[in-house]
Amino acid sequence: MTELPATAASMPRINEPAPDFTAKTTHGERKLSDYRGQWLILFSHPADFTPVCTTEFMGFARHADEFKAMNTELLGLSIDSNYAHIAWVRSIKEKFGVEIPFPIIEDISMTVAGAYGMVHPGASDTQAVRATFIIDPDGMLRAMVYYPMSNGRSIAEFVRLMKALQTSDTNKVATPEGWQPGQDVIVPPPQTAPAAETRASEGYNTVDWYFSTRKL
CATH class of the missing domain: 3.40.30.10 (Glutaredoxin)
Structure with a gap:
């Protein structure tokens, strides 16, 4: 080796x-x-x-x-x-x-x-x-x-990434591609089948059970 x-x-x-x-x-x-x-x-x-x-x-x-x-x-x-x-x-x-x-x-x-x-x-x-x-x-x-x-x-990308990391830490969310402050964030997906069943009724902008966003 x-x-x-x-x-x-x-x-x-x-x-x-x-x-x-x-x-x-x-x-x-x-x-x-x-x-x-x-x-x-x-x-x-x-x-x-x-x-x-x-x-x-x-x-x-x-x-x-x-x-x-x-x-x-x-x-x-x-x-x-x-x-x-x-x-x-x-x-x-x-x-x-x-x-x-x-x-x-x-x-x-x-x-x-x-x-x-x-x-x-x-x-x-x-x-x-x-x-x-x-x-x-x-x-x-x-x-x-x-x-x-x-x-x-691109130093501007590191500025953006810092804002995204701090937003994720503070709010326990993820951020989508190219996210900028003020835009919707991604809600963590459900971890169980029963939680997936109720996700659509939780008040988020839900496209599918695993993909939901919300405003901060």
Whole structure:
């Protein structure tokens, strides 16, 4: 059996505790436990001073206040030194007029990248792919999304996903494709045959016993 490289041997899983870390960042040392009681979006990029990553970081910066209003912190990461991060952030401010308000992890050892499965040998052995992890206030991993090196993420989609996750948690509902705040949500389907029989009379917008929606 072929043995996987250490950086690819394990992958984090949704609805399990997010891998713990303590790391040096552009804003000082950060630990996963620092974010207890808050949501955290941890995202990696292949390298500093690269064009696609620059657009993504500016996108996260432009939405930072919106994330903050949702009790959500941002934390970047790449396999670059802190000095490279600082120089890149300063360059973005100087050349593009955008200030990066969130910390960036220095991960030259690939410790955090390895724990979170950010290094995919098929893409690169020495760079992290565009991975995004949403961690809830209890330290549980709630969502993760991977993008290829060549294509930038939609930051607006992560804003939407955060709103959807928080709505689901608060109201014990699911959300349909492309859901936006103010739209109907999905009621969990009945779990027994008798409950399925009575679903149509419960006051929801019921298309079939397993598919019911309601307003919040």
